[in-house]
């Protein structure tokens with residue numbers, strides 16, 4: 383790149399990124415106090431991920447988790463027979479994930495990396511995103527979806543968990559901003575909410591929908607994570 387000259391796609395993406403807050407500067411402090419009452423700080427897997435496995439919708443193989451945070455789903459996948467690569471941009475989250483894995487003597491490939499540095503090539507049986515895509519800027523989504531599609535083996539599965547609109551009072555976004563509004567407002571307001579129609583629109587060209595439903599709410603005593611403001615979905619690469 384020469385100065386601020388836009389010559390190629392990457393220059394354009396970087397210019398658009400620069401209009402928003404730094405992702406790393408937000409997430410590192412977010413994870414620095416482990417005692418904060420953040421539901422996904424508990425080491426429990428998504429209830430839907432447990433359901434996919436226990437019902438035979440997915441089977442152990444090679445998995446990639448995108449935006450894995452402190453590793454709760456990656457750890458669950460490893461405990462259930464997967465070989466797991468997991469990435470997150472936050473070093474603080476990855477250090478925490480590695481500590482958890484070490485305590486359990488689990489060999490998981492946790493890497494502090496942006497999802498946009500990945501270029502997997504038909505390697506994975508499962509790619510899982512729990513709450514990462516809804517924090518990605520819309521102009522990055524094309525590259526993101528292409529990376530996931532390319533990273534999956536033929537017939538591989540993509541699991542996506544993301545915000546639904548209308549839950550502003552209990553921790554989710556209130557409204558589904560459209561993508562243009564993100565640039566008008568210069569903010570994603572804490573994460574984008576997706577309607578069912580929008581999720582299907584974004585994924586249906588390249589993936590077959592296996593299941594799309596709201597996450598089941600789990601109580602505090604449960605071994606599983608479940609909050610009422612998330613969509614859960616499982617897709618198969620076409």
Ligand SMILES: C[S@@+](CC[C@H](N)C(=O)[O-])C[C@H]1O[C@@H](n2cnc3c(N)ncnc32)[C@H](O)[C@@H]1O
Pocket residue numbers: 405409422423448449450451452453454455469470471472475495496497498511512513514517518
């Ligand atoms: C809501 S948290 C979810 C964490 C984890 N999946 C869980 O559910 O416990 C979203 C995560 O996405 C990560 N993230 C956001 N943008 C990213 C990027 N470009 N590359 C890698 N990770 C990213 C953040 O650092 C954060 O840990």
